[in-house]
Amino acid sequence: MKIKVLRVDEITVYQYPERITSLMAFMQLVNAAKGRFIPLYRYDTKNCVPPYYIEEEKTYTYVNFSGVHTVEEEEIHVLSKAEYDARLSDLIETKCIYCVHNEDDMKDTDLKSYRDNLCLDGNCFFFEEI
Amino acid sequence: MVHLYQLNGYNIALDVFSGSVHAVDAVAYDAIGLYPEHTPAEIKAQLLEKYRDRPDVTAEELDEMLADIATLKAEGKLFTEDVYADRAFDFKNRHTELKALCLHVAHTCNLNCAYCFAAQGKYHGERALMSFETGKRALDFLVENSGTRKNLEVDFFGGEPLMNFDVVKRLVEYARSIEQEKNKHFRFTLTTNGVLLDDEVTEFANRECHNVVLSLDGRKSVHDRLRKTVNGQGSYNAIVPKFQEFVKKRGDKSYYVRGTFTKNNIDFTEDIFHMADLGFTELSMEPVVCAPDEPYALTEKDLPALFEQYEILAKEMLKRKKEGRPFTFYHYMLDLESGPCIYKRISGCGSGTEYLAVTPWGELYPCHQFVGDPKYSMGNIYDGIQNTALQQEFKLCNAYARPDCKDCWAKLYCSGGCAANAYHATGSVKGIYKYGCELFKKRIECAVMMQVAELLETQEK
Numbered sequence: 001m002k003i004k005v006l007r008v009d010e011i012t013v014y015q016y017p018e019r020i021t022s023l024m025a026f027m028q029l030v031n032a033a034k035g036r037f038i039p040l041y042r043y044d045t046k047n048c049v050p051p052y053y054i055e056e057e058k059t060y061t062y063v064n065f066s067g068v069h070t071v072e073e074e075e076i077h078v079l080s081k082a083e084y085d086a087r088l089s090d091l092i093e094t095k096c097i098y099c100v101h102n103e104d105d106m107k108d109t110d111l112k113s114y115r116d117n118l119c120l121d122g123n124c125f126f127f128e129e130i
Numbered sequence: 131m132v133h134l135y136q137l138n139g140y141n142i143a144l145d146v147f148s149g150s151v152h153a154v155d156a157v158a159y160d161a162i163g164l165y166p167e168h169t170p171a172e173i174k175a176q177l178l179e180k181y182r183d184r185p186d187v188t189a190e191e192l193d194e195m196l197a198d199i200a201t202l203k204a205e206g207k208l209f210t211e212d213v214y215a216d217r218a219f220d221f222k223n224r225h226t227e228l229k230a231l232c233l234h235v236a237h238t239c240n241l242n243c244a245y246c247f248a249a250q251g252k253y254h255g256e257r258a259l260m261s262f263e264t265g266k267r268a269l270d271f272l273v274e275n276s277g278t279r280k281n282l283e284v285d286f287f288g289g290e291p292l293m294n295f296d297v298v299k300r301l302v303e304y305a306r307s308i309e310q311e312k313n314k315h316f317r318f319t320l321t322t323n324g325v326l327l328d329d330e331v332t333e334f335a336n337r338e339c340h341n342v343v344l345s346l347d348g349r350k351s352v353h354d355r356l357r358k359t360v361n362g363q364g365s366y367n368a369i370v371p372k373f374q375e376f377v378k379k380r381g382d383k384s385y386y387v388r389g390t391f392t393k394n395n396i397d398f399t400e401d402i403f404h405m406a407d408l409g410f411t412e413l414s415m416e417p418v419v420c421a422p423d424e425p426y427a428l429t430e431k432d433l434p435a436l437f438e439q440y441e442i443l444a445k446e447m448l449k450r451k452k453e454g455r456p457f458t459f460y461h462y463m464l465d466l467e468s469g470p471c472i473y474k475r476i477s478g479c480g481s482g483t484e485y486l487a488v489t490p491w492g493e494l495y496p497c498h499q500f501v502g503d504p505k506y507s508m509g510n511i512y513d514g515i516q517n518t519a520l521q522q523e524f525k526l527c528n529a530y531a532r533p534d535c536k537d538c539w540a541k542l543y544c545s546g547g548c549a550a551n552a553y554h555a556t557g558s559v560k561g562i563y564k565y566g567c568e569l570f571k572k573r574i575e576c577a578v579m580m581q582v583a584e585l586l587e588t589q590e591k
Contacts, residue, residue, distance in 0.1 A: 008361065009240050009325075009359060009360075009361075010240065010325045010326065010368060011240075011325060011359050011363055011365055011368045012359050012361045012363040013363075042361065042362075042363065044363070045354075045363065045364060045366075045367045046354070046364070049367055050367050050368075061361070061362075063361065067360065069240065069293075101407055116349070116350040116351070116366075117350070125370050125371065125374065125408055126407055126408060128409075
């Protein structure tokens with residue numbers, strides 16, 4: 001699923017609050033909050049590579065926007081963990097086998113060696129063709 | 131003084147005061163070890179006994195070897211005396227023309243790294259950005275106090291300096307505009323966490339900066355554990371592609387990908403190899419310096435494991451170089467043939483004398499690690515150095531000023547070590563940060579071993 005989200009200070013990605021659908025509306029909410037905390041869902045990147053995120057790995061958090069420098073809108077892909085891992089597995093079979101850094105035992109332990117670097121769009125920080 | 135050690139199958143004798151390095155066989159290694167305290171006859175007797183099962187170790191062979199050692203000694207390549215101690219004590223009269231400034235253009239940061247010595251960029255004070263006027267005055271101060279030096283260095287530092295990028299750009303433009311008139315040449319360095327790295331910064335840094343330091347701790351799990359945003363989000367995914375793009379466009383200009391390792395990643399060589407596998411070839415990794423009660427603090431117990439890691443790193447670097455995929459490691463870059471002059475090797479980094487840090491308000495400190503500590507305020511860019519006693523203390527802060535360094539074989543490589551680390555560990559800039567010393571010595575041993583290995587391999591070819 002492709003959704004619009006808020007990227008804060010270049011790095012952190014938050015889901016729009018319910019009933020807020022644009023950056024302008026969100027900034028009105030921030031300004032109305034007058035420095036108070038706003039509850040938001042944050043998409044974590046511990047087990048995925050942006051712009052693909054895992055639905056189960058979002059965290060409910062309270063954010064104070066008074067110290068924030070930039071807020072931008074962008075689109076991300078949100079998948080269930082099962083779907084994310086299935087697509088990652090498929091990609092490993094078609095992409096990583098052509099990479100010099102690929103080793104047979106790397107698929108152990110929850111695809112950990114791949115999920116840090118291999119993006120579902122096929123880009124990988126490590127890829128180096130054999 | 132001779133430092134003898136064995137590493138990676140090599141027997142190495144490092145003659146401290148001549149800088150000569152000898153790679154020898156096991157018998158000669160033992161002989162050199164016995165030489166200062168024993169007569170040739172005693173050495174011969176001991177070695178014949180020890181190597182009685184080796185037919186090649188004969189009395190004649192040992193005579194020849196002992197004669198070689200005596201020749202090396204006579205030629206000033208082994209067991210040389212310390213001829214530098216007297217020079218070190220003339221340092222109070224040395225000239226201290228300014229060479230470099232660390233410009234704290236931003237006392238604020240967009241990351242919230244747990245181990246940050248600068249307390250998230252604020253240096254235990256208020257958040258602040260340096261104004262153009264303050265930065266301009268700092269550059270003028272550098273020029274005015276640099277005497278006849280032509281090459282001057284300016285580090286754009288923070289916090290995160292890119293949070294004040296407009297001022298950085300204007301300061302570089304100003305510096306370039308006065309170079310010809312003042313007969314100076316500025317070399318700029320930028321240290322960044324990469325969050326704000328974009329095409330404009332890349333183009334600017336690759337055009338203007340002699341060196342760029344990119345902060346990355348290695349593997350994603352390691353990096354993201356401590357290098358987070360204020361919201362707790364790891365920064366690895368955001369910065370790695372930016373760093374890769376930046377380095378690709380940088381061509382052959384210098385850069386460092388620099389990390390910090392902590393108790394959480396004692397196996398830090400995995401992080402260095404990770405950086406290398408990401409395509410970065412100029413690497414540095416520093417041990418965290420923090421209060422001992424921090425959960426990520428390194429302790430004495432970690433030393434054996436860290437020593438092993440440095441050995442693993444050296445061996446892997448030799449291997450990768452042979453395979454045609456080399457990378458450099460800052461602490462292993464040792465020039466045994468034409469390194470720094472002896473003056474530099476005794477006096478060290480020049481903090482508090484040739485090198486000063488400037489806060490966003492124009493205050494002067496001996497280096498960035500002292501910023502915010504009122505005891506180490508030296509003056510300001512408007513009135514100059516006012517705390518001359520402190521400057522004098524730093525003038526005399528050298529390898530020979532520290533009693534604990536007296537018998538250390540590594541003193542001409544570390545120059546007495548980092549004054550800030552010594553201060554934070556002992557309360558005195560002339561103290562010794564013993565933990566750092568142990569790691570430093572191991573790194574030098576590894577660096578020398580690598581040069582021995584490469585030289586012997588070249589000779590074999």
